Amino acid sequence: MDRARLRRLLDSEIEESARRNPRSRSAYERAGHLFGKVPMTWMNKNAGTFPLYLDGAHGARVSDIDGHEYIDFCLGDTGAMAGHSPAPVVEAVERRYRDRGGATAMLPTEDAEWVGAELARRFGLPRWSFSLTATDANRWAVRLARAVTGRRKILFNSYCYHGSVDESLIVVGEDGRGAMRPGNVGAPCDVALTSRVAEFNDLAGLERELAEGDVAAVLMEPALTNIGIVLPEPGYLEGVRELTRRHRVLLINDETHTFSAGPGGCTGAWDLEPDMLTIGKAIGGGIPSGGYGLSAELADRLLGRADLDLVDMGGVGGTLAGNALSVAAMRATLEHVLTDEAFFHMSALSQRFEEGVRKGIESSGLPWSVSRLGARTEYRFASPAPRTGTESAAVADAELEDFLHLWMANRGVLMTPFHNMALMCPDTTDADVDTHTALFADALAELAG
Known part of the structure; x- marks a missing residue:
């Protein structure tokens, strides 16, 4: 991968995030009484220079204080696997x-x-x-x-x-x-x-x-x-x-x-x-x-x-x-x-997500892989997928993750900030998954130049 191109693309997405989210940026800059400027320090684990600030969340959707709505595949890093406010x-x-x-x-x-x-x-x-x-x-x-x-x-x-x-x-x-x-x-x-x-x-x-x-x-x-x-x-x-x-x-x-x-x-x-x-x-x-x-x-x-x-x-x-x-x-x-029927629906959506990601990886020729666990899917920057925790830690790529996360967020899709995980909830739809598939393919095309 052309790392210089990746850096330019990441810088562009950081600038776009700042342009799109002035109220979130201002709220973060004003936060002087919070340790690390956020309610919990892990909220600084974000791809840009400031976190997005929550306005509301329902079902598989999150909105921020700048008025943007997102398809939410993060779902509170599992905490909202039932969807927001069911x-x-x-x-x-x-x-x-x-x-x-x-x-x-x-x-x-x-x-x-x-x-x-x-x-x-x-x-x-x-x-x-x-x-x-x-x-x-x-x-x-x-x-x-x-x-x-x-x-x-x-x-x-x-x-x-x-x-x-x-x-x-x-x-x-x-x-x-x-x-x-x-x-x-x-x-x-x-x-x-x-x-x-x-x-x-x-x-x-x-x-x-x-x-x-x-x-x-x-x-x-x-x-x-x-x-x-x-x-x-x-x-x-x-x-x-x-x-x-x-x-x-x-x-x-x-x-x-x-x-x-x-x-x-x-x-x-x-x-x-x-x-x-x-x-x-x-x-x-x-x-x-x-x-x-x-x-x-x-x-x-x-x-x-x-x-x-x-x-x-x-x-x-x-x-x-x-x-x-x-x-x-x-x-x-x-x-x-989170009934038996809901899990059947969520797993089917996750399989659709997995198939879309795999198609994108294969079309781009990148040595990546995708792993799925029921309603949870994740793309990995290695092929075959890592088999141990140490191997998995070794193939992390913070710069690449940041680019992909910001690319998605700037276009209305939230992924889990800690890695490349997407989780389905009962309110997630086929159209939501297909939106990610299209954006993922576009991101890979940008990386390829």
């Missing part, structure tokens, strides 16, 4: 908050049992507890795993994503040993003291680490997502389950992003058998929600431990977790929005 969730939240009140009274509601039963149906784990984020669900699952096994270390895949869980910020270093993930902020200790690491799709590496006998649990996504989609090779997930059982290690599936694979995520779609499962973001229809599920045997072991403080200051739980409002939103989302 009517059943809006109605449930209004009914709970406005009509009944008591959003956070520290009392259970009958909705919670319904949600637990539905999650059990979808994922196969019969006992559930709720959080407000998937990060907290992962933190609490890790603590429970350590408590019940008496072991201190958790094993992760290199370049995994489980929120801001301290133990998960570990990668395979150049010497093949576990090392701190670059950029880790304020680590409480050397991550090797709490964690082990193996590459995704590397059963030999996993077995070597588990053989040390100090691992309480393997916490993993059934397919890596936040470093770019990395799909499991045939037999890999079955091998992980066999090795964890052989070494008496718990298996925790984080389905927060891989929920895109179907109504029960990868666990349901691929008949996986984890001991615990964590999930967040999408299940609340945009309202902060999360949870973790446990096997009956594991739940009984934990509840039978009189030495564990599970109801006060033992380190598992939060005052707002399982509040009436978020539980009502989860019920509405699972019962009326």
Whole structure:
């Protein structure tokens, strides 16, 4: 690729973004009381010199304060996989908050049992507890795993994503040993003291680490997502389950992003058998929600431990977790929005998206690839697609990503800012997908000159 041409094209798109969005640019320049000038520092992860400012969002559409409307394939990086403000969730939240009140009274509601039963149906784990984020669900699952096994270390895949869980910020270093993930902020200790690491799709590496006998649990996504989609090779997930059982290690599936694979995520779609499962973001229809599920045997072991403080200051739980409002939103989302039928529609759209991208790549002759996980599709700057997290990190191209993201945004399409991921929601249409396909082809033609 002609890098000088790419740089010129990127500069042109940056200028166009500034011209199109004067109000967003001004709002960003005026923000003097926010750390990093944004409500959360990751909002600075954008392709231009300032973020777009939200005005409104409904269904598969987002509008900014400059009056532009966008086809939204970002969908809150999975948080809005149900679409923005789906009517059943809006109605449930209004009914709970406005009509009944008591959003956070520290009392259970009958909705919670319904949600637990539905999650059990979808994922196969019969006992559930709720959080407000998937990060907290992962933190609490890790603590429970350590408590019940008496072991201190958790094993992760290199370049995994489980929120801001301290133990998960570990990668395979150049010497093949576990090392701190670059950029880790304020680590409480050397991550090797709490964690082990193996590459995704590397059963030999996993077995070597588990053989040390100090691992309480393997916490993993059934397919890596936040470093770019990395799909499991045939037999890999079955091998992980066999090795964890052989070494008496718990298996925790984080389905927060891989929920895109179907109504029960990868666990349901691929008949996986984890001991615990964590999930967040999408299940609340945009309202902060999360949870973790446990096997009956594991739940009984934990509840039978009189030495564990599970109801006060033992380190598992939060005052707002399982509040009436978020539980009502989860019920509405699972019962009326992210249904089995919705996933069929979303996956079909994602396949259409994948086919359009693949056609563009093949027509351009670029050595790229495209990967899909149910309703989620991503194009990669490598062919074949990376098979490990480290390989996936190595083929990232920030300048190229920025160009493609700005090219799309300047023409009314939003992609996930962290990589080249597109997610479908129940309100996405064939025409939305075809718009991206045409713009993607145009972008590749511009890059080719």
